[in-house]
Amino acid sequence: MFDSLSERLRDRLKSTDKKTIITGAAVSAGLVAIVSGGAYYAPYLTLNNIKNATEHRNADALSQEINFPELRVSVKENIKAKILKQTAKDSTIRSPELTPSLVDKIVNPIVDELITPAGIEKLMLDKVPEAKIDLSYLETDLNKSNVTMGYESIDRFVIRIIDKVDRTKDVSLILKRDGFLAWKLSAIDISKV
Template sequence: MNKLTIATMALIILAIGYIAAGPYLALSGIKVALENNDSVKLQTHIDFQVLKQNLKDQINASAFQSSMGDANSPFSALAAGIVTTITDKVIDAMVTPSGIMAALSNKGFEGSVFDKKHKLFKDATISFDSHDMASIWVPVENSENARFVLKREGIDWKLINIIVPNLHQIFH
């Protein structure tokens, strides 16, 4: 083999290794950005538009499913509509770099996953769902694991969804 072939193969192996390490690098980047309160750096690891829409869809579906459980109530559809409107506004306001930074600051919510006493992404595990999707599984007290979904964009990985365990219980 000539030097060009060896160099090309080495470059391909390095690129594959970098892409495979991407979810770990993205998780590390998110942690560092949050710990340093760096909203600009956080934007490089999160696709906020897709994340907002996925969270809205998840919450609205759970609220709709809960409201359909009481089909005899004439107010169930109205309640689902109100929840959808409120959800959209709250998600748009909170799921921004500055909104996340504010929630994770010293003014965070006591006793929640945003409480600084909790170590961020403690005991998290990463699994590959496909060649361009990965999941970060984070244990949540008294619940199933929360799932943070990453999608590969080129050679970078970005957070696109957070699947909240037991979300349906909020609406019951």
């Protein structure tokens, strides 16, 4: 009688252990799927936050989505490359006068002032007339463009905006991971322009 009872109890414990293990594995798999999905879609959420902040001219919200030190370096490099490229093509500008160090002296302070939370606010509120941001044509411009986006690596997400009509307007926005789930706009690439 005790042998039969102990066998039934042992069988019951074995089946309970299997159920517990299966339930635990299912819950764990579900959590991994949720975290993985959240990690995968996090840059899309950041891009949506940037779009909403821009549409509503909310400089504070936009500033939270930007890695200012990295963005400043990126913008400086892009502007310098563009200036030097145009100088090389334009025969009316004598290239010895416009050296890379002179370009640095001109570009660096301007970019340092504009690519800050306060600078972004000034740009969005049109307080810098020479660098006015006109968002009224944004939707039309995007409709005339091919927008592709995706991961280049586990820590780098790129949004490419390719103008269908004028390839000189092509631009890439680069988001980089900032922590586990957070992403920030860290670079803008206009080097193909």
